[in-house]
Amino acid sequence: MPRALFCRLLPALLLPLLGSAHAADLSSRYTDSDDDMVADAPAKPGEWLDPATLIFAYTPVEDPAVYAKVWDEFLQHMEKVTGKKVRFFPVQSNAAQLEAMRAGRLHIAGFNTGSVPLAVNCAGFVPFTMMADENGGFGYQMEIITYAGSGIDDVPGLKGRTLAFTSPTSNSGFKAPSALLKSEFNLEADKDFKTAFSGKHDNSIMGVVNRDYDAAAIANSVLSQMQARGVVKADQYKVLYTSQTFPTTGYGYVYNLKPELADKVRKGFETFDWEGTALQAEFKNSGQAQFIPITYQEHWEVVRKIDQAMDVSYACDN
Structure with a gap:
């Protein structure tokens, strides 16, 4: 595809991402002191997010209303674990989901495989889990x-x-x-x-x-x-x-979520019982039955290599 045409097709948010290839280009808004390729939580408590209502978004699908029902029991469980209200945000596009997290309006999300590097580097997304089958196998x-x-x-x-x-x-x-x-x-x-x-x-x-x-x-x-x-x-x-x-959809939270709250979000995914839920019914046909721990550095390496081959950069400070 000609570069000019490709640029016209991209939303304005993503235009700066084209350029020379880099394996990881965290925005200058973030730090990564432990070299795990994702943003660290802010050092100052005054910069932490501790909202009364947590907003969750699943990757854009044809009918978001269907998935609001699919995720309802999971969100009720997350409310019990975090002590917060949790609301489903029906995003209409990848760009809208990225911008919502970048702007601090989205706290927990599932980003599709290809969007995870953009979300990590440009929106402060911290992926820590994805769906897998009963034996821990994953992927599509x-x-x-x-x-x-x-x-x-x-x-x-x-x-x-x-x-x-x-x-x-x-x-x-x-x-x-x-x-x-x-x-x-x-x-x-x-x-x-x-x-x-x-x-x-x-x-x-x-x-x-x-x-x-x-x-x-x-x-x-x-x-x-x-x-x-x-x-x-x-x-x-x-x-x-x-x-x-x-790898499949990556789930995680925004980097500046209050650390204690971020830990509770992790626990919410770890302790969710799939048995008899709408989530189980929806995803069992693609072999998914649990959430397993992952790291962006390891599990998204193949995706980053594809992006490098296509000369895609995640730099977004321009």
């Missing part, structure tokens, strides 16, 4: 799908056709497929195939099923959830490519 794959009867039988068959991405910040919806299509198949966006941006994985999947797009790059975890809800059927699409495994 990027898949390129097409609709049944499209006439596309393999990845080279995308040449001259339209491939939908989700958003420029998405790992599986843009960055990973762009890097892999170039390195493995020598296919470049807007040179060898046409592109479209749907905004969300749900939109890309429905766009393929409804034949608005010839193909789409999506997270197969989202596809599994939509298929389990009966939104799409297996005979409506065909998988052309499946990638290596990537």
